[in-house]
Amino acid sequence: MKAMGNYWKWILPGVIILFLLLLPLWGSLYIMSIFIFIGLYGMAALGVGVLIGYAGQVNLGPNAFMLIGAYTSAILAVDYGISPWLGTLCGAILTGVIAYIIGRAILRLHGFILAVVTACVALVSYRLVCELEITRGVFGITRIPHYAIGGFVLNQEVHYYYLVLVVLAILYVVTSNLIKSRFGRGFMALNLFHGGSEVASEAVGLDVGKLKMQAFVVSAVYGSIGGSIYAHYVTCITPQPFDLWWGLVLMMMATIGGMRSVLGPLIGSGLYFGLKEIISLTGAIKMAGLETFVFGLIFVLFLIFMPLGVVQLPSMVRRRWGKKDVGTAS
Amino acid sequence: MSRQGDSPYLEFRNVSKAFGGLVAVNNVSFSLLKGEVLSIIGPNGAGKTTLLNLITGIWPLSKGEIWFKGQKMSGLPTYRICHLGISRTFQNLQLFTDLSVVQNVMVGCHTKAHSSLLEVMLRLGRARREEQELFDRAVEKLSLFGLEKKALAMPLSLPLRERKLIGVARALATEPELLLLDEPAAGLSVEEVRDFSQRILKLNEHGMTILFIEHRMEMVEGISTRVVVLNFGCKIAEGTFDEIQRNEDVVAVYLGGTQKEEA
Numbered sequence: 001m002k003a004m005g006n007y008w009k010w011i012l013p014g015v016i017i018l019f020l021l022l023l024p025l026w027g028s029l030y031i032m033s034i035f036i037f038i039g040l041y042g043m044a045a046l047g048v049g050v051l052i053g054y055a056g057q058v059n060l061g062p063n064a065f066m067l068i069g070a071y072t073s074a075i076l077a078v079d080y081g082i083s084p085w086l087g088t089l090c091g092a093i094l095t096g097v098i099a100y101i102i103g104r105a106i107l108r109l110h111g112f113i114l115a116v117v118t119a120c121v122a123l124v125s126y127r128l129v130c131e132l133e134i135t136r137g138v139f140g141i142t143r144i145p146h147y148a149i150g151g152f153v154l155n156q157e158v159h160y161y162y163l164v165l166v167v168l169a170i171l172y173v174v175t176s177n178l179i180k181s182r183f184g185r186g187f188m189a190l191n192l193f194h195g196g197s198e199v200a201s202e203a204v205g206l207d208v209g210k211l212k213m214q215a216f217v218v219s220a221v222y223g224s225i226g227g228s229i230y231a232h233y234v235t236c237i238t239p240q241p242f243d244l245w246w247g248l249v250l251m252m253m254a255t256i257g258g259m260r261s262v263l264g265p266l267i268g269s270g271l272y273f274g275l276k277e278i279i280s281l282t283g284a285i286k287m288a289g290l291e292t293f294v295f296g297l298i299f300v301l302f303l304i305f306m307p308l309g310v311v312q313l314p315s316m317v318r319r320r321w322g323k324k325d326v327g328t329a330s
Numbered sequence: 331m332s333r334q335g336d337s338p339y340l341e342f343r344n345v346s347k348a349f350g351g352l353v354a355v356n357n358v359s360f361s362l363l364k365g366e367v368l369s370i371i372g373p374n375g376a377g378k379t380t381l382l383n384l385i386t387g388i389w390p391l392s393k394g395e396i397w398f399k400g401q402k403m404s405g406l407p408t409y410r411i412c413h414l415g416i417s418r419t420f421q422n423l424q425l426f427t428d429l430s431v432v433q434n435v436m437v438g439c440h441t442k443a444h445s446s447l448l449e450v451m452l453r454l455g456r457a458r459r460e461e462q463e464l465f466d467r468a469v470e471k472l473s474l475f476g477l478e479k480k481a482l483a484m485p486l487s488l489p490l491r492e493r494k495l496i497g498v499a500r501a502l503a504t505e506p507e508l509l510l511l512d513e514p515a516a517g518l519s520v521e522e523v524r525d526f527s528q529r530i531l532k533l534n535e536h537g538m539t540i541l542f543i544e545h546r547m548e549m550v551e552g553i554s555t556r557v558v559v560l561n562f563g564c565k566i567a568e569g570t571f572d573e574i575q576r577n578e579d580v581v582a583v584y585l586g587g588t589q590k591e592e593a
Contacts, residue, residue, distance in 0.1 A: 174451045181450040181461060182440050188429055189437045195427030200420060203386055204438040205412035205504045214447055 020165060024158045032157040034277055036233060038269045039164035040226045041246075045253040045265035046171055047222030052251070053259025054179060055215035056191030057107065058115040061122020062223055062250045067242035068095045069224030070231040071129060074141045077232070079134075084147045088228035092221045099220030100213065107212040111192075122247050129239045140238030144231050160233045167229065168266070171222060175262045178218065186211045194260070223250075256302050258309020267310050338397070339364040339539060340385070340508060345394035345404075347380055347563075354380040356563040357394070362508075367530070367540045369550045371574075372560035373583060378543040379421060381560070382510050385541075386418055387411045398508070413441065417506035419497040421513045421543075425485040431496055432481035435468035438503025442467065471499040475529060491522050495529075502533075509533065511542035515549045527552045559583070 024032060048062045072094050073087035082090070106117045129135045147154040147163065154163060178184055188194065190201045190208050198208050231237045249272060257268025275298065279291055306312045338361035347355040355377045362368050370378050383389045385396060387408040396404040398414060406414075417438075426434050443464055445457040472478045475495040485493055494514060501509060514530070515523045527549050534540055534553070544550050550557060550571065557574045559567040567577045574580050 177453045177457075178447075178451050181457065182436065182443055182464060183447060183450055185429060185433050185437050186440055189426045191428070195429075197424045197426065199388055199408070200424035200426070201437065202408035203388070203412060203418050203420075204500055205409050205417075205441045206437065207409050218447070 024161055029157045032161045034273055036157070036160050036164050038266075038273045039168045040230045040233070041250065041253065041273070042168060042266040042269035043171055043226035043229075044223040045250050045257070045269050046175060046262070047219035048250050048254040049257075049259045049262070049265040050175060050178070050187070050222070051215050051219035053254060053261075053264075054184060054191065055187035055212060056193045056196060057212050057215060058111065058118065059216070059219065060115050060119035060251070061125075061244065061247045062219065063242045063244065063247035064122040064125045065095050065099065065220040065223030066227030066230065066246070067125055067129060067239070068098060069227030070237050070242065071135055071141070071227075072224075073228035074144045074231040074237055075134060077145050078141055078143065084145060084228075084232045088225065088232075091228045092224045095220045095224035096217045099217045103213045103216040107209060107216060119244065119247075122244055126239055126243050129242075135239075138239060140236060141231075142236040144235045144237065146235065147232055160229075164229060167225065171225075172262060172266070179262060183211070183214060187215055252299055256299055256309060258311035260308065261311040264309045264311045271310070337400075338362065339366075339399060340541070341397040343395045343397065345384060345396060346392045347377075347384055347389065348392045353563050355384065355560075358560070358563070358565045359394075360558050360565060360568055362539065362541060364507075364539055365534070365537065366555040367534050367542070367553050368556050368558065369554040370541070370543045370558045370560060371545070371547075371550055375562075376560040377563040378560055379512060380563075382418060382512055382541075382543060385411075385510060386416065412504055412506075415505075415507035416510065417501040417504045417508075418510035419494070419501050419512055419514065421516065423493055423497050425493060425496060425500070427484070427486050429485075430481070431477065431483050431485055431488070432465065432468050432472065434485060434496055435471050435499050435503045436464050438471075438500040439464045439467050441504070468499075468503060471503050472496075474502070475499060490517050491526075494518070494526070498529075506538075508539045508541065511540065511544075513543055513545060515544055515546040518546075520548070523549050524552075 020035075023035065027035075044062055044066050047065065048059070051057055051059055051062075069088070069091040072091035073084060076082040076087040076090055077084050102121060106114060106121075109117060130138050135141070147159075154160060179187075186201070186206050189196050189206065190198050190211060192198065201211075202208050227242070230241070253268035253272050254265040255268065256271055257266065258264025272295075275295065276291075279294065302310070306316070340362040342359050342361065345355060345358050346353065358377075358381070370381060372378055380389070384391055384404070387404070387406055387410075391404050394404075395402055398411075398416065401414075403411060403414065426437060429437065443460040445454070445460050449457045469478050469481055472481055475498070477492060477495060477499065480488060480492065485496060488496070498509075498511070498514070511530070514526060518526060523546055530540060530542075531553050542554075554571060556569060557567075557571055558565060559574060559577075559580050561579075561583045566579045566583065567574055569577070
């Protein structure tokens with residue numbers, strides 16, 4: 001009976017992984033490009049999950065990290081001829097360092113004030129990119145080179161599809177390791193939104209400031225990687241896809257999917273882009289601006305019925321219809 | 331472990347703490363010897379919990395100094411004070427309610443592991459080994475109180491007596507030399523207090539120095555080497571339980587009397 005249960009537990013993930021691996025066999029370029037965007041924003045949303053969901057530190061401007069990653073990698077490749085792979089790494093390091101510096105200054109702040117300050121940081125970085133010479137202002141950077149392995153250039157949808165899939169799989173595993181480690185427990189221990197206590201954490205020897213910083217840096221690096229790959233995938237970037245609206249979208253994704261799980265933010269990203277395409281494909285909404293309204297409405301409904309995100313669904317179903325299961329607390 | 335002569339282990343030197351105009355702790359001096367069980371008693375609002383928060387650096391001192399093992403300790407951040415070997419429980423427990431019992435205790439072990447964030451994320455050998463060590467260590471602490479079977483339960487599903495013990499186990503996970511307990515007996519039945527006292531005495535026999543705040547006289551009487559009495563932030567008496575019992579000021583405070591109009 002129990003072995004049977006374990007067996008079933010692997011079926012759904014197995015089917016999903018197989019589906020994702022084989023998708024390019026039948027999926028059109030259009031379908032693949034949607035999945036690529038789901039993955040790219042999913043990386044940043046995953047970072048949001050670590051920072052807000054686990055460590056309980058609000059960052060209203062996670063888009064800033066994507067922006068720094070995208071522009072660093074793009075500028076290095078276009079102006080200095082540096083390999084996109086190296087550029088992506090540089091972007092991640094630079095974003096991590098910037099997050100460290102900003103984090104040192106602001107992570108002592110709490111709750112609402114922290115939220116406002118992070119939004120300001122995102123606004124300032126967006127403004128800077130619009131004004132500076134090196135970033136080409138609002139017209140953005142064009143002709144960004146693709147990634148290449150040896151002489152083989154990754155210039156097709158299917159290449160990027162698998163690249164994003166691999167990177168996402170790595171981030172998924174790495175994040176799961178992190179959450180199950182002492183650092184993950186530390187994050188949850190200081191999370192005021194979920195039964196944590198900073199005072200108790202410090203009293204048992206946790207350096208709370210350092211832990212918050214670590215969550216902030218991890219979250220920043222994830223966003224940066226997503227941003228860099230985005231830049232090399234679309235080959236021309238403007239500031240617009242990294243503005244504050246997208247910061248809110250990233251948080252929406254993480255919340256809808258479930259911030260206190262590793263899978264949740266990725267599901268959230270899928271839901272967002274899926275819904276967006278359905279709305280625009282069916283042409284159901286013709287009035288400009290109404291799309292945003294519908295989005296907002298659907299997400300509010302989601303949160304009312306599943307406040308912990310879509311990942312909550314299986315345990316809800318089990319509680320409602322399934323056998324009595326004691327271990328549903330997590 | 332034997333007492334190290336009579337040199338003070340923890341020492342309060344003219345410590346005061348004021349919140350705005352309210353003086354919560356007023357020029358208090360006392361010292362604690364290694365291996366002692368010192369209890370701090372006093373009516374509500376006497377400044378007992380404030381005293382613990384001053385030791386653990388949760389609040390800064392207004393005046394005076396606190397010394398620990400011949401080193402000035404006041405002014406250090408809370409987690410550094412913990413690293414010096416002082417750990418505590420809380421009156422309202424402050425367990426991490428979203429973590430399981432064993433995870434709560436494992437948080438206390440955090441600083442006993444040394445693998446870096448990157449090693450942990452890549453799950454390299456050392457990180458994996460240390461994680462197992464932390465788990466074993468936490469279960470060992472829980473088994474001190476017979477709670478190893480509850481390791482995977484959520485704290486809020488357990489009775490108060492067990493939650494209090496988890497709080498102690500979490501504090502012990504930091505491997506302290508001095509354990510501070512904030513009203514450990516509050517809310518427990520008479521038998522439970524007796525049981526709890528026995529466990530505390532046992533810790534003390536194994537070399538733990540203990541400072542605790544308590545209202546329940548049966549616990550104070552049962553286990554304290556010495557007692558310090560506070561009232562309105564001032565130390566009014568200090569001595570063994572018998573001496574305290576015979577002290578007129580203490581009797582007046584507890585049975586009501588001349589000091590009543592000050593309230």
